Amino acid sequence: MSTAAGPSRGLPDIRALLAHPAVVDNGRRFGIWFALLALMVVGGSLSPAFLTPTYLLTIVAQASIVGVAAIGVTMVMITGRIDVSVAGVITLTGFIAVGIMHGNDKNIVPAVAAVVAVGLAVGLINGYLIAFWGVESFIVTLAMGATLIGVAELYTGGFTFGDPAPAFVNFFAWRPGGIPTLALLFATVAGIGLLLVRRTTFGQRLFLIGGNYRSAYLSGVPIRRTIVLAYAAAGVCAAIGSLALIGFAGVPSGFTGLGLEFQVLAAVVLGGTTFEGGRGGIAGTVAGVLTLAVASTLVIILGFPFAAQQVVTGAIIVAVGCAYAASLRKEE
Amino acid sequence: MEEAAHDDQIEASGPPFLRVIGVRKSFDGVHALHGVDLDCLEGEVHALVGENGAGKSTLIHVMTGVHRPDSGSILIRGAERHFRQPSEAEQAGISAVYQELSLIDDLDVAENILLHREPRRWGPLLNRNRLYDDCRALLKDLEIDVDVRAPVRSLSIARRQLVELARALSRSSSLVIMDEPTASLTIAEQEHLFTLLERLRKRRIAVLYVSHRLEEIFRIADRVTVLRDGAKVRTMRVSDTSKAELVELMVGRSLVHELYPQRKPLPAPSPGAKPALEVVSMNSPGRLQDVSLKVWPGEIVGLAGLIGSGRSSLLHSIFGADRDSRGSVLIAGREIRVKSPRQAIAAGMAMICEDRKLEGLAINLTNFANISVTFLNSRLGIFHVGKARSRAREAASRVALKARLVDPTRLLSGGNQQKVVLAKWIATKPSVLLCDEPTRGIDVGAKAEIYRFLRGLADEGVAVLFASSDLPEVLGLADRILVMSEGCLAGEFPDAQTATEDQIMFAAAGVEESDRKSEPA
Amino acid sequence: GSSNTGSTGPGTTVDPAKVYADCQSPDTAKATALVDTSKFKKAPPWKIGLAAGYLSNDGWIAYFIQEIKYHASTNPNISKVIVTDAKFNASKQISDIEDLITQGVSAIIYYPVDQTALKTVIDKANAAGIATIESAVGFTDMGTSSVDIDYYTLPVLSDVHLMQSLKGQGKIIQVLPTAGTVAEQREKDALQCVLSHYPNVQLLAAEHGNFNTPDAKKVAQALLQRFPQIDGIASVWGEQDLGIASAFLAADRLKNVTFAPANEPNGWLKWLIDHPDKNNGIVTGPVTLGGLAVQQTVKILNGEQISKGVFQDSKYIEPGQISSIYNAGKSDSYYFNDMPANWQP
Amino acid sequence: MSLLTATPRGAPNSVVRERLDYATVVRQLQLYGVWVGLVVLVAIGLTAHDFTSAGNIQNLLRAVAIIGIAALGQTFVIASRGIDLSVGQLMGLVSVLAVGFMHGDASLIIPVVCVTLALGVAVGIFNGVAIVTTGIHPMILTFGMLSALKGIIFLYTDRTRGSVPPVFRQLDLGQLGPLPWSVVILGVGAVVCWFVFTHTTFGRYVIAVGSNEPNARKAGISVGRIRVAVYAISGLSGAVAGLILAARLGTGFPLAGQGLELSAIVAVVLGGTSFAGGRGRMLGTVGGALLLVLLSNILNLKQVAPYVQDVITGMIVLAAITLYTARRAR
């Protein structure tokens, strides 16, 4: 025939190799891990102590707040929806937790139960509105977050009353075998998340819904129930994140959770879970969370000013997001 | 190839308006076109025929810049052109009515017809008065009766098709491409279209006309090109060929019935027997009117009709996927509540949807995920991957899926994708199988396999109700044929083997038996 | 004022008094100007507007507002306090104050999201005969009067104590409140001035702890990693110090570090009492400022002559004395105050 | 007689599908909800003392201008099925830079205005180009941009800095007849945007792209260019809003733009523009911004405690959005 094309100058082989589906696919799946590795290498070369297990675990513990919340949001985002009410949940449940604990070890169990219950309730409401009423998820969870913060203010009247119980604080200050309990908490929640997403019908359904809502519906997947459950999981994870925040700080967390929703979002997206849904997973999110945590530690270690930290975070999100999106587009 | 093209040319007055040479195009490893040649002469109606999935629409997309060919070239009046966008093809004088409607629902009729060519004032300002006046004049000239200010969202499929037609004809193009323009038109509307085509011919405009209805081609076309499996089979003058020859060229075998499995006469249902599926008085506002039907175990019933006649709506309603519909559904004589596909599945129904990518598959997931979707209902919620995998493997092997379970479905050919859909449904062991265009966009080999498979299921006692726009398929596969028109059942052919395409067409296009006599043959 | 007994270590060649004299708040002089308030004099009952720049930030603000409400309630001439919340949105605070003007309040107490941004609307209020009293975020000569903690003097006091404890030698880090706030700016300036007297003290880094515990802890963890030796912490907010302390504890480097005296959230007091070896005293930034603001407002509404600015003194409290303001029955976020029990949250 | 007027038998197909169903109700709500809301609020407002005073009305209008202008640009973006989260920080950056560059010097006004407007457009173009070329989801891209812009603001200044010349402050304080200049700008902007949206080909193309991108492409519309253009418009409107913010504050406050993007988006949605794209209501957007500001004003005048205000506002937005965007999930 005519014009069989193919410019054969330069590096056709490498390009062909890079465009190979397997390479693209794995690059996408593991790219964030490579980024994490690269950051650690940079960190290690700058500060030898950086790569010590103690310090790395400290970073994991730091990241656990965003991390735990991100696990739940990942499930929501696999279905092609979003949850930005995380900060509202963290703030409200934070007040509830210390309010109930009131510095008394006896109250830990009811406090934790109440916190989880509130997270669950918020998740169920979000999920109900989104799954049964078909409300646009971004805007509704945005409004939900704002309302929850209002409720938190109303509940407290602006005061934080109560304290975390000593045993609670001590538990999170504990490092059994050198591993901070917060890191263990993160690992546990991530592990459960991984199991839920990979090994349960619920997890499988998340992908089916995100992959093609219509076909999932027509194949008898209980769409609404699954979406409601995903939001419930996100609510519970956010509530646990709030406990982690109190554990980390050792004091009432007050309004320090504000703005966390976007950190969570950034971590999930860096981990390869797209807005369109049907892709990604918990492992990627864990990598995304750690990458952001290591990056933000690095910029402090490098002595960058606050402003540069912001710019770097933004640039990472833009760069990784664009690269990921471009690789998906090539596939089409 | 060159010679072939010369042979078929009617007049050799300069280069043809458009010539396509050796065009290839593949999607994710599916070769939609491999080396197609075609030319369109001024003042000529050139028909393009081929089975579902032969590559007709893909060829058109390449000609209009929607897709870029992998290789091959397009010549306009002898000069090679590379269209990167539809707008470039449009500037070169090519306009098209695409098979899938390409209107913008949120704009009104006039805005759609003149989209991107609006009359302007002082640069970018929309001249609304002229927009509506021009459109009104245009529609009047074309004798199409649609309100220019009506939002497209509110129009029926047939009206949208007419608007689409008006849009293509409003461009002063040298080549008008029409991809199955009559698929949703009534007989009267079709006739009208043919007079419009006559006008185009007189104005020495080239027309490329795609249709499944061979009679149409013999009425209006000068030449016809047959595509099969993405390759050109032959181009010839219409006057030099016959319907039988075209069919043979399209299907690629002389004996059509080889494609379709043998039908065994069904035993008459015993007095106490219950139909596998019974639908009583199904209604859906704006879509269905009082449809009742029965399908017996082991029977394959074909649903024929024009596009938009309500076949898909009916299947969706039966399957519980249309919340607005009212009516009863009985499975094996027991009335069931179907308010969602979930309930329908639980009652033993399965449904193969019309558009695989939109409704049937999550193409970015693996075959395993897509097949296992229907049996994810283990009690504890724990997903026994091993068990599920063996079940999926079993289903896949039953449909002879030629792909691994771990492959992303996106990488499969259309036929194999359809087998994935089949596999997920047979894994539920349904007693009633609903199929909407079960062989759309897949190659002949895979089609034959699917026909055999459906027949096999029927022989096992499954009741099959399938909708299809491919009349030979309906005639060849079904035991009994129901025809739909405008949301109602418009006819029944109890024995498919004795029905003819013409009879079905007339019933589908909404012409009463009495009118038919007066229609030109 | 404070009195430092003065150490006699080898590095301390500096007299704290000299540093205090040199690092004078830029605001004190201006604050003494007298203001004639006759045009703001009004017959009671008075309605007082309180335009908050933000409410939901930290415990201190909550107690400060409660103090205002309490002291207003004790004055029979004050009929009502109307609170608005700008939520860190400078533009909304302008609207809020406009709304208060519309409602014809007698005087407006406000703490700005951003001082300068409010200038016009404050002038407008004054022109309408409404007195405006800035409070809590730092002296300004804008408006009728300013009732403040001196955000310059407070860190100077704290920093000098730190330098003295370090005996004029060592490496320190500074943990600042939220970037862009007045307190942050003044703290930076104050430390710079103090450091100029202690050439042997090296400022390793300044990072933001945002007035809160978790952020300060994260920052401290990174700084611990970055610098093998940190001798002192310049942070004047107890809530930040709680996070810093917990990071140092976890890294097992608490013993080598000295904390600058910070302010008095109950949790920090408790921590200091629990860790007497780390107890370096505190410098107060009392929430009773709220009461002072109400007093000043009442003076203005009575048409009395006032001085432009009033400062609630920041006091240094010796390590041994801090138990006097610690309240064991209260939560960590409690601030020592002068309200009766039924006004305590 | 036309061949095509013969009414088909049975004819459910040719019935114009404008039944009074759920979707229609939602559409009506989207069209008129914001105005109904405004009427209700005004009625409540009238019971508040001094609500109708000239001073209060002007305050209201001034407060609307900034959000309203940013929301106008956002309307284009949302109608095209995108979103721009970066516009709040862009406003902050523009205001800080404008104030910093002018530094009280009136002769610099014109160059500074030009430069900052160009900056806004440039940021918008960057957003648009990145979205079009890589296919990244606009929410991610513009969120990254938000972080980056915030950082850039703080690189430039970490404290309140500079002042604007008095003439420039007239943008907020000065009046044309009874209307503050900023409101005049909002009004002109709204009319221009409305006009562009409904009376130019560009507006039609934005709808087409938001409604059905592949079909818009088939019709010959350069989808990429339209997308870049809507983000550029959003950038421009963000820059204009940023300049008014600078005039209103009179100083460069680094945190000034924080969160304003969300208010703008809420205003757009309240105004009836659909997140699903293909539909935009410029005047509704202005109504939405007015609604937000009016709500805050009335709650203030009614002396509702701030915490209660937050809950009420949140609930109203939640309810409105639920009603607006609810469709029958299937």
Ligand SMILES: Nc1ncnc2c1ncn2[C@@H]1O[C@H](COP(=O)(O)OP(=O)(O)OP(=O)(O)O)[C@@H](O)[C@H]1O
């Ligand atoms: N965008 C696409 N992505 C992947 N595959 C495609 C795409 N478009 C077409 N194909 C595949 O290319 C082949 C040819 O399809 P095409 O639509 O051109 O057939 P056709 O002849 O127009 O059929 P019909 O008569 O059903 O309209 C089919 O196998 C189809 O699945």
Ligand SMILES: Nc1ncnc2c1ncn2[C@@H]1O[C@H](COP(=O)(O)OP(=O)(O)OP(=O)(O)O)[C@@H](O)[C@H]1O
């Ligand atoms: N969700 C819907 N809302 C409104 N009208 C609809 C909807 N779905 C289908 N219709 C209309 O109902 C009519 C029947 O459409 P349907 O798709 O069932 O026909 P069909 O015969 O299956 O055609 P096709 O060959 O295109 O599948 C059409 O006019 C269509 O426009």
Ligand SMILES: [Mg+2]
């Ligand atoms: Mg086709």
Ligand SMILES: [Mg+2]
């Ligand atoms: Mg159909």
